[in-house]
Every structure is written in structure tokens, then in C-alpha cells.
Amino acid sequence: MSELSPNAKKVIEDHLGRYPSKQAVTLPALHVVQEETGCVSRKAISEIADILELSPAQINDTLSFYGFFRTEEDPLGKKRVWICRSLPCMLRGGEELLAELCSRWGIQPGQTTADGEVTLELAECLGACDGAPCMLVNDELTLRVTADDVEKQVRGNS
């Protein structure tokens, strides 16, 4: 059975016409697979490689460079929460916010809560320094957050 969903295959096909090389579709393909499944499995890597006429090693070479992508041993929770720790956020409590969330949820950055709901990540500058400290939930920024705000938004309680 195919690991890639019909939608993922369609997204990959649609991207092929946009670039003069098939390899350029690597990032769009990894994105759609991770968005759908919370990781990029070895089987998905092989199937992407087949479509793009590359070796699985070439896909893995790119995948492993970007700390963004997860393997099947280390999948994401339902929500991925990034807390910014770069200088503008650090100056306004970003490091303390991250430490507080680690303590409340009993996990370290990069880990997922036991119920599989939330993966907590440390982020370098998210580009929302006007609203420091800021967070990114999946790919939506929220500015000026406290630990209570984060819990309310991603855990549904305060």
C-alpha cells in the first residue's frame, strides 16, 4: 500500500511543473507529508525519491539538514508550539516562558506531551519581535504571550 496519500501525490505532481528540476520538489513534498502524518517515514522517503527520480539517500540528505522534519521514531504531536528564545524575545521573557512551559508540561524542548497533543520546540527568531515574547503554533504567529496564554490556546485550559 502506498504511504503517500492521494492528496500528497497530487501536491507533488502539481509542483513538478514549477521547477526545471524534479529535485526542487523535495521541500514541498516533505512539507505535505509531514503536515499530513506528523513525520516523514522511511517508506514516504522512498516513495518521494521514486517520484522525483532520486535515491532515498538524497531525500534524506536534505531532510536531515533541516531540523524541521521528523522521522517516524520521533513524530510530532497534534500541535507544534515554538517559543522564541532569540535576543529580542529573551529581553522580554522568552527564555523564562520556555522554561515555565517545560516545567508545566514536564517535557524538554523537542519533546511531546504524554497525551500526544503538543510538541514543544525552541525557536530562533520567529520574526515577530514587535510582539516579544512570541510563539508559533504550527505556522501561525501569536504575539505577546504568557504561559497562561499558551496553555489556553493550545491546551484549551488556563
Add this chain to the structure above:
Amino acid sequence: MSGSEFKPVLLGRRGKPNSHKLDTYKADGGYQALAKALAMKDTEVIDVVKASGLRGRGGAGFPTGLKWTFLPKDVQGPIYLCINGDESEPGTFNNRVLIEEDPHQVLEGIVISSFATRATTAYFYLRYEYGRCYRVLKDAIDEMYANNLLGKNILGSGYSLDIHLHRGACAYICGEETGLIESLEGKRAWPRIKPPFPAIEGAFRRPTVVNNVETMACIPHILNHGPEWFMSMGIPKDPNNPRDAGSYGPKLYCISGHVEKPGLVELPMGITARELIDKHAGGVWKGRKAKAVVPGGISMGFMSEKELDTPLDFAGPGRVGCLGLGTAAVIVIDDHTSMVDVLYNACRFFAHESCGQCTPCREGTAWSTKILERIRDGRGKLSDIDLLLEISSSIGTIPGTTICGLADGAAWPMKTAINKFRGEFEEYIKSGRRSESKALAGAH
């Protein structure tokens, strides 16, 4: 022109209802510059941009029109324009606001620039974190295709262009133009050895121009109002310095850190850091004083309080030992903050974001972070200060030991923090105290 009389250009439509929609953009005169450009020869458009003195807003400040002329003449086959929307320099968020508030201004600039450079495909490389920008741009591009502003035979001119959005994957190095190209091609974002420069061999080994988002936003206004208008703003070139290209036009200043009102402000190039903080950001927060200020993203290093009257134009920050204007992202650090903690934060950033290709950068950024961890843990030695300085003068393109400038960006915070605040580092080490900051250790 003083700041108080200045009417925003690039942010002129910020906050208007539906400012991101094509109909409101057109109602405000949008796409007239494109029509004007399409009626000109491509070389004439380049001449106008060259004459305006526009310098790239992404950090290096290279003259935009001049960059375009580096493309080979009479080239057979495709030319590409890549838009660098990987905005990741700590403190910088102007691209995010420009795209969310007024995407068509940026896109009009891209179509004009593509026409001028004879590009037939433009790739808009956007950092993944800007999901809202991605969706706004996607809708705006769809509107353009539906209104003959993209695709075949744009506005009946015979010129055709496609713009494709390409999302990054959270890596700072993709903002380096050849790292961006490698990432676009589906590879690890390892910057390329130059030459060849992208104008000769760039994306997919074809002639390529890489331009910043804010640079693109300036283009329609230059076409509409002319080069003289653009040059009426900013700081003219120094007649005694043949290498100075001047600092013309409006500039977006991002203000963050310890100020009362962080935000994005547009002003003619060349306001001083002090005026920016006091008049446009409500002053340093909590009635405190500034200890240090980053002039343009942390790669540029630090200015001390007594250097705050430095004009933030392309030449100003360099005169006080900083690397340059960078992205004009001003980060204010108050006098209650430890420069040891600040420098640790900067070094840890570069250790995290070094791509690992060049040994001096990979090792230099990692070891400088470890040395600062040791100092913050109360185990520092006075000799560590000179060790950090030695690292900072050994890594980067300026000493000639790395392929790209990431390590120069790591070196400048070290150099300027230590040279300007050495006493604080010595006192910290001698006291043997441990940092109170809750930073989680490690470069991850």
C-alpha cells in the same frame, strides 16, 4: 526632510481596510507603475532603478540596479528572479508586515524587476514560520493571474511571467543568497563558493538575481515618482569617499527589546538610533537607560549608549565599529541587563544556525557558546575574554576562512561586546557568580 513631516511610502497603506486585496490596491493607484514599466524597454527600467541609488535592503546594501546589470547580455534560455523572504535575522520583521499588509506592493515590484531583468519565472522563497504571509501571498498571486497581471502576455505587453511561492524549513542560512538557491533546488542549504556569482550561475545553474522583499516594495514607487524623488530622501553620498554609494530612500526600522513601544517605523534613511528610540519607540522602558543597542540585527554587533547619535544609514554603524546597517533592526538593551547573558544569547544563535560546512564557523560558533556557558556558570577565566576575541577575528569571510558571511555575523557581536564592555566581562568572571537568566543550555 525631518521625521515628523515624513509621510510613509512603503507603509502608506498599512491599516487600511482590505489593504491586502487587489481592488483596494488598484484604487490607491496600484499597478500603474507596472503599466509604465511595461511601456519602457527593460534596459530603461534598469537605468531608472540605477539612477535612484536604491541599495538592497536585505543586509549587504548592494546597489540593486547595478546587480541587475551583472546578468550576461544576450543570454539564451531562462533567467530567474529569486525573492529572499527568508527574513530570519534576530530583530527583523519588516518583510512580515509588508507582506501581510500590502502584498501587491511587493508583487508589483517583483513583476517590474522580473521584466527589467528579463526573468520569466520568479521564485518567492518564504520562511516557513510566516504562514499567514504564505496564505496572503497565495491569494494575491491568484488575484493577479485572474486579472492578467501574471501569466501570459501581461496587460497585453507581450511579456509573460510566473511567480511560484516556495516555503523554507526554518533555517537561518537560507537567507544567504546561495544557501537560498541550494535550498530552492531541494538540497541542504550550504552556501556556494563564489565566483561564479548567481548573476552568471545561480538557480538551476542559470543566470539569477536574488532580491529582498523590502527592496521589491521600493520599486513601484521609484517607477511612479522617479529617481530624483527617491534621492530626495536619506543621506547623500560622501563626495570625499568614492566608495560611498549614499543611503537614499525610505527605510523600515524594526524596533524591539527594552523600549516602551516596539514596532515598525518608516523614516527617511539616516535617523539616529537615539531619535528612533526616544521619538518613535516611546523611549527605553521603565524609565531606564540604554546600555547597548544593536543597529541592524544581531550580526551587526553592538553600539554603546554614547554611540547612539550615530545615523542609521549604510555608513553610520560602521563608523562605530559595527559591521554595518544590516537589516536596520534596532534591538535596545537596558542597563539592568548583563552583556554576558546578551552575548551568550547571540553566540548560541549562531551556533544553532551555522550550517556546518566550514570548520572555522562550525567550531568557532560552538566553542564561543561553550566558553560563555562556562563564564555564566561561574567557572570563567580572565583569559577567556581574549580567547573569544581570538575566535572572533579568525572566523568569517573578512579573515577569509569561510564561504559565507554567517561567521562574520557571529564575530561582530563578540568583538563589539568585548571591546565596548570589557570591564563588565572582567568583573563578571572575577566575581565567579552564576547567571540568573533561565536560559536552557546547549546549542541544540
